[in-house]
Amino acid sequence: MGASYPFPADRWYDRSTHMWACPTPEGEILVGIDLLGLESLGDLAYLTLPAEGTQVSRSRPAGSLEAAKMTGELISPVSGVVTARNTGAEKNPALVNHDPFGQGWMMKIRPDHWEKESKELVGGPDLGVWSQQEILRYKEQGWID
């Protein structure tokens, strides 16, 4: 507790769900959850991810997240087809808790409308201000110290 909340600048973030989307060199999008998103749930205990080949839509449920005392839907930050899911994280959600921006990625998506949908996410020069506002909002809500 009392930790810092990094927002790596190589990816984009959904304002409401705190899911991140990170483009890969192959043109796909890795998806995961950021630290504030985890704070609002608690350490994940169960994770349900969509199967490869599933069509997912931006801002629509694609799976479920369950912590010790909270549940939530995994809301996809982008639309497209799931090309991979992190079965390691599904078996051991501690990967997400320990390394949400690395080994704790959740799924990989071949995007349908990345150019358009990335503009609805937060990234680049807007990231610093938005992330500070979010940290402040979480503190005001009493979700973090």
Next chain:
Amino acid sequence: MTLAQCADNPAEDAGKQSPDYVRISAAAAMELRLVRGRFLRDCSCGCINLLQNYDVSCTANCTYCGLARTREGESVDKSFIRVDWPLYPTSLVAEKVAEKEARSGVGRVCVSQVHHPRAYPDLIAISQAIHQAAPAVPLSALVSASTLNEERLVEVKDVGVDIIGVGLDAVTPELFSNTRGKGAKGPHSWEYHWKMIRAARRLFGPMKVNCHIMVGLGETDRDLMELFHNLKEEQIAAYLFSFNPEEGTAMEAAPRAPLHRLRRVQLVKNLVEEHGLPREAVGFNDAGEIARLEAPELMVRRAIAGGKAFMTDGCPDRQGEMTCNRPYGSYRPGEPFRDYPFRPEADDLAVIGKEMRLEDIWRP
């Protein structure tokens, strides 16, 4: 420290034993902001539940318990009532309790014993540490009756504990023996548990002693009803728990009580305790299941609408309101509620009504 970090580093926690260290329920750790997380439906955790910790875990062997001696795994890795209990220095927990008490109040703290040679002196030491840090916070002790005697109960009261909980769990002598006593190669005795329950009742007073009762260990509804009436007559509180099998225990493959059964038991318990339902108002089939409820419509409707019947049974705060609500303690937050850690709302009551299937046993 996070829950996951705690569970992933059992070696790091070796040797960290009570009374210097104590385990704390996941919900209480969240409430004290020792770990991150929020509660589904924004409820809170009113009671800080603590558990003694030893390298050998618990030396009893209850067939359903995650702490059982013969359950495989490191002590600190073992869950208790399916909940992770991260380990912290007792002094830090006492400090956090005092901070929370100053910030927004703490409903109650409960110190739970395991069965261990040090369980009694360490119950005293941990209770003293909490009481010194936060003297206004009410204290409960959830005891292992087998570690106590009447003199020890007096000393427990003297250190500031005002409520005693006894984990009876199994509700008949035979079931108790098979799950906790000789039949389970365990140390517990039905007779001695009742001796301590009644000694505590004399010492602590009416409704200041509670028996934990588990639904789903193999008892019948008839067994449960009999005990509810007997406890009411002795002014001892009955706290219901819903059995939820833990992996690696002797009862890992045993099924949970069906939800309709639990709901009916919760309702009839409430009718007995708060509405004076007489023994003869409940009829049973050959299997001992509730088959008939003869109760006035107004009584039943009021009991259901009040919602209390379906809430977690637990110790009260300073104002007499239930505070030990153990959010999502006996089921996952993604599963249907078993006991509600808050008063059920209208939508919840509609769900409860469907789950209970009351029309099969009661006609208004």
